[in-house]
Amino acid sequence: MIVLEQLCKTYHLGGESVHALDHLDLQIAAGDYLSVMGPSGSGKSTLLNMLGLLDTPDSGHYRLEQQEMSALGEEQRAQIRNHKIGFVFQAYHLIDRLNARENIELPLILTGVPPRERRTRVDELLERLGLSRHAAHHPHQLSGGQRQRVAIARAVIRRPALLLADEPTGNLDSHSGAEVIGLLEELNGEGITLLVVTHDPAMGKRARRQLWMQDGQLISDTRNRDSGDPD
Ligand code: ADP
Ligand code: ADP
Numbered sequence: 001m002i003v004l005e006q007l008c009k010t011y012h013l014g015g016e017s018v019h020a021l022d023h024l025d026l027q028i029a030a031g032d033y034l035s036v037m038g039p040s041g042s043g044k045s046t047l048l049n050m051l052g053l054l055d056t057p058d059s060g061h062y063r064l065e066q067q068e069m070s071a072l073g074e075e076q077r078a079q080i081r082n083h084k085i086g087f088v089f090q091a092y093h094l095i096d097r098l099n100a101r102e103n104i105e106l107p108l109i110l111t112g113v114p115p116r117e118r119r120t121r122v123d124e125l126l127e128r129l130g131l132s133r134h135a136a137h138h139p140h141q142l143s144g145g146q147r148q149r150v151a152i153a154r155a156v157i158r159r160p161a162l163l164l165a166d167e168p169t170g171n172l173d174s175h176s177g178a179e180v181i182g183l184l185e186e187l188n189g190e191g192i193t194l195l196v197v198t199h200d201p202a203m204g205k206r207a208r209r210q211l212w213m214q215d216g217q218l219i220s221d222t223r224n225r226d227s228g229d230p231d
Contacts, residue, residue, distance in 0.1 A: 001030035001161070001193060002051065007060035009046055009216075020046040021057065022216035030161070033185070033194045035204040038213035044197045045166060047213070051195065052085050052164050053077045065161070082111055086155030086163045086192075088184075090170035092147045094139040094154070100146075101126065101135040104153045111158065125153045129183065145176025152183055156192065163187060165196045169203065181206065 009021040020043045028034065036044050049055040050062060053069060062069040064080065072080070094103050101122055108118045126132045129149050139147050148168060155163060165184060169177030181203060188194040198204050205224065212220035 001032075001065055002026070002028040003061070003063040004050075005061040007050060007062065008058045009043075009050065009055070010058055019216040021050065023060070024216065024218060026211075026218065028193060028195070030193055031188070031191050033188045033208040034196070034211055035207035035209075036195065036197045036211045036213060037199070037201070037204045038211075038219075042213040043216040044213055046216075048164050048166055048195070048197055051162070052087055053081045082107070083158060084161045086158070086160040088148070088151055088155050088163065088165040088168045090167035092139065092144075092151045092171075094147060094151055096139050099136050099138050100131060100142065100150045100153075103139070103150055104157055107154060107158050121157060125157060129153050143176065144172045145179055148172065148176070148180045149183060152180070152187075156187055160192065162193045163195070165194070167197055167199065169198070169200065177203075 004024055004026040007021050007024040007026075008019070011018045011020055022043075024043075024047070036047065038044055046055070050057055057070065060070070064084065067080075069077070069080070095106070098106065104125060105118055105122050108121065113121075123132075126135050129152070131146065131149055131153065134142060134146055134150075139150070142150065152168075163184070168184065169180050172180060184194055184196065185206070196203065196207065204210055208224050210220070210222050210224065211218055
């Protein structure tokens with residue numbers, strides 16, 4: 001589903017060059033579940049931003065579902081981002097003046113889905129994620145776990161093929177964190193390709209495939225034998 005070839009991203013700070021991604025090669029199969037670990041500054045967020053088309057590499061190739069991303073203009077990138085990719089962040093990034101329902105509905109409004117279908121899809125998802133009774137609540141009225149569930153709902157309401165999560169449980173207690181991970185894994189079970197950046201070794205181990213980064217390179221790539229994955 002995803003092929004990265006010799007991907008490079010260098011930041012220049014004063015006289016210093018930082019190789020945030022250093023000739024990185026990576027292939028990801030559709031439906032897989034990966035965790036990305038590594039020390040702070042090793043390039044995890046940069047990798048996520050590249051995969052999510054939030055940032056562009058200096059050189060190298062990125063093919064998503066056989067389509068070369070590097071050559072696309074910003075408008076096409078936004079189009080693909082909106083339809084194929086969902087994002088979940090540590091700090092939720094919900095809109096405070098909208099309630100839970102409105103936050104989840106927003107991506108459908110932005111892509112021109114008609115009101116009746118919007119209502120059906122949002123209702124279904126609220127129900128599934130156990131959020132129905134919180135539909136009218138604003139983010140500040142929700143717990144961290146509930147906010148992250150709303151953020152996940154917003155990320156998947158357009159049924160993306162790829163879900164990218166950057167420290168999704170970083171602000172949560174262990175109980176809410178486990179719920180959030182359970183939810184992400186349930187969505188992966190339904191076929192969505194899931195990539196989670198985490199500092200939590202326990203969470204890293206839950207993934208079917210674990211990547212470890214250092215200095216902008218992949219230094220380890222292991223498959224979890226317990227996961228029941230065919231290869
Ligand atoms: P991680 O997510 O693993 O902590 P990042 O991808 O955020 O790592 O950063 C990788 C390296 O790139 C770090 O050295 C960081 O300081 C640098 N970096 C990231 N973003 C920028 C930026 N916008 N400007 C300058 N340097 C950056
Ligand atoms: P969840 O069911 O999402 O795991 P929690 O168990 O974390 O929710 O929280 C239970 C209740 O406690 C929530 O309905 C919420 O109203 C309240 N609560 C928990 N944490 C917070 C918080 N940080 N701010 C406001 N309310 C909170």
